[in-house]
Amino acid sequence: MAVLNLVEAVRETLRAEMRRDRDVWVVGEDVGKKGGVFGATLGLFDEFGPERVQDSPLTESAIVGVGIGAALYGTKPVCEIQFADFIFPAFNQIISEAAKMRYRSNGAWTVPMVIRAPFGGGVHGGLYHSQSVEQYFTNTAGLKVVVPSTPYDAKGLLAAAIRDPDPVLFFEHKGLYRAVKGEVPETDYIIPIGKADLKRDGSDITVITYGKTVHFCLEAANQLAREGYEALVLDLRTLLPLDREAIVAAAKKTGKVLIVHEAGKTHGIGAEVSAIIAEECLFDLDAPVQRLCGPDVPAMPYAGPMEKFFMLSPEKCLEAMRTLAKF
């Protein structure tokens, strides 16, 4: 079994899927010869050629819109948006077209496409290379939104996304691209979209999170265990549709819930998870549902101290987890 980092897992999955299915193809800025600004498609151009690993013009709306057309015709485009911060020119195509095509045609026209983008900060990216954008899409039925946190999950979820008959947004935390490594089987496997993963079991507090903060919370949980509290860490993996069952079970297990995400708190994913818990777990709650999130500012600043202030960290997670455990 190979040990891969996250971007390698993405790349190898793209390669495997493109070998498996002639209709799968990749399009985006610099994905061809360069192999992507993060190397996500490195080597694919040589194997599959310029049409299936297609360098697009600098046109996010077209990357998605052309992808939609190609999906309508029956192929399976995997569209790369170079940074999630630049997805907004394509927002109209994603929301007005991709999300609604099946619904408005009662299933006659469908869009089996994937839109991949690196997101997240802590990499000196400043306002426009660090954003989390998942929450702009999670209120739109017709889409699916996936955020893997490990190389193993990335392969299984990306394979599932490519094979999904509906449009899937696939957000990869750029800070994890090279920083997280793990065993990734070479065999074909998928992880179903819509299923969260218990990354760590525990009985004192429940932490619900996704993306890079999964690793922060696991590190904090190890430290917390030395202090006598066992934290359960649930990795959501899919943000739309949320795994309601897993959320409820995790919340009920301890009655003390902390939701953690890098994106800003207000109207973030944590708000929906809190609402689910309030609806279904009220009489098992032993504390108000807590959220540890990025601040409510327009974006993450560039200068080191300010970026650090914005970003979450294992220490910040530990403190929030400890406070909850002791409540």
Next chain:
Amino acid sequence: MEATTKARHEALGLSREQLLEMYYYMLLTRRIDERLWLLQRGGKIPFVISPQGAEAAQIGAAFAFRRKHDWFTPYYRDLGINLVAGVTPREIMLGAFARGADPASGGKQMPSHWGNRPLNVVSGSSPVTTQLLHAVGIAQAARMRGDDIVAYTCCGEGSSNQGDFHEALNWAGVHKLPVIFMVQNNEYAISVPLDRQVAGGSVAARGKGYGMPGIEVDGTDLLAVYAAFKTAHERARSGQGPSLIEAKCVRITSHSSDDDQRRYRSSEEIEAIKAKDPILKARAYLYEHGILDEAQEKELEARVMAEVDDATDYAESQPYAVPEQTLRHVYKED
């Protein structure tokens, strides 16, 4: 001039029968639309948006394509395109009445939001111009598959300023894709006239900037439009790439049933453009060349009206989809 020169339609390889068929479709388009306005004014349907003044442009264009073979991402005025593609008057009316059996959307969408899978008419939406990119993607995917198709897409001159227009033309030009971009320029984007809409004054001129021929054609002249599209279609099929055709039409009605153009157009202006009615032009040509006479015209009108009446009555009698249909087809259903 000697009469040995061929008639225009013959020079284009069109027979009398084909020409008559084109005229039939123009008439059908017009009569359906007139009926829709009547129904709207009578409170039976809430919304109409019209192709009146664009019939020649639409029918002339559509006849250059292969029915059930080429692909269409039309815009909301393209009633004529849809009819030639094979959508029936009954299906049009089902959409107007928002009935459950409407093949485009089962009543989920407003009328004139076309869609018909077996006929390769892609489902359309309201944010304008998005469909141009879809046509490019369709052409792209067809090439990947090795399929010989040409994609038709269309928008108004207002939409030709939307970002997606430029992205779509540019992409198609870079890859020399088999797409024909039609712009039906009726000189008004709702109330905004051409000189406040299109800097530079010509949409066709933009083609050059995107690596394709930009052709301006009189959209009220059926045969001129057909000629332009026939050329563009051959160009596309032979791998030479996309074309941009700006058809200058007239907009005889207001933008839609929610607009009253008398607020921003003088009555003189409106009367003047009625004189440019493409149906009158086509009729004159047919009479001139002895392809149509009064008896035939009467019979043709009767046939068309019978279809319109049948379609109206049929559609009105059909039920709405059940309210719970609101919840269906969000994602793939097992």
Next chain:
Amino acid sequence: MEIKMPQLGESVTEGTIGKWLVKPGDAVKKYQPIAEVITDKVNAEIPAPADGTIISLAVEEGSTHSVGTLIATMQTAGEAPVAAPAPAPTAAPVGATVGAPAPTARASTAVLERPAGGARYSPAVMKLAQEHGLDLTRISGSGLGGRITRKDVEAVIAAGGAATQAQPAADCVGSMVAAQAETAAPAPAPAPAPAPTPLAADQVIPVDAVRRRIAEKMRQSKHEAPHAWTMMPVDVTGLVKLKEQVGEEFKRREGISLSFVPFFIKAVVESLKEYPIINSQWAGDSIIMKKEINISIAVATETALAVPVIKQADRLSIAGLNHAVADLAGRARAGKLTLDDISGGTFTVNNTGYFGSFMSAPIINHPQAAILSFEAITKTPVVLENDAIAIRSIMNICMSLDHRVLDGLVCGRFLQAVKARLESYQPGSIQLY
């Protein structure tokens, strides 16, 4: 001065030394390239951070190191000469900010404050306490500011509940919603009359949780069930003789004394089978006739009243009942009753004769429909059938009944059945086992 592996691109976490461009002893100027570094994003050169002299190279060409690892040392002007240090690679932890002081969780909601004065119970704590009939005032909290946590309550439940828990709400329909509908959960008491004030000479005894619980249960029972009362005298001369005859032998065999109470219970359970309506509960819009016959027996301890339950008492023999009573009474006095011991009763037997009572009007054990007290056995002159006078052992039995559920007629018949059975117990007429 230490030279470390720099961060050469977004998301780059490590680099490989492709080639050293300097060696120890070389003079370098600031920004002069000292090494070529390969990462998977860019190939770059590391510049010298200052003017000076290279002292040592800490890593080899071809080796890969995390951002922040020491790769070389140099001597700059103004620094004291530094010996070549041993390479001490410091690996940057994955994603963590190394050694950052733990900041306040400023992005977290600040609701986890010390609960305001007075107990504030979370929904989980409330639910568990009601389901298991626990008195939260008796549980100590391990949470912030002494808060009772869900885990604290779960621990109490696992340990069997405090001994002095009164009849749990499990007797009523267990869920919070149903309990609210029945107003059987601790409902807010109607405003009591102002409490009397003590005089200086009076002794003030604080009311503990047990006493408070008993007070509440009694008040609730009397408040909700309209009590009616009836009694009958029972001739237990035969029973007394029976006990005299077999008592010693029983004690020798069983190790415990034979008491009258098992006989009382036996007569009651068989009569309950005849008149099952007595074994029921008022449920608002229905009367629930209980299938099981679980007899609550009132046991007086030094400080309070316990009411443990003999489950399915109709399946026990006299001896079995005797053992059950002795066991429960013993554990009650030792404070060792469990939650299960004190729940599920359907009818109560009260041995008031034990302390000499001749007649009493017991309070029904809510939510049961009736309670029967067995008064003192007294030698009494009675008039027999042929108008002769004899001295017989007479015991009054007194029944309080919930008049919503039961009427005089059926209670009278029930009492007659109990009386008839008790009067039939003679030496040789009843099996002990």
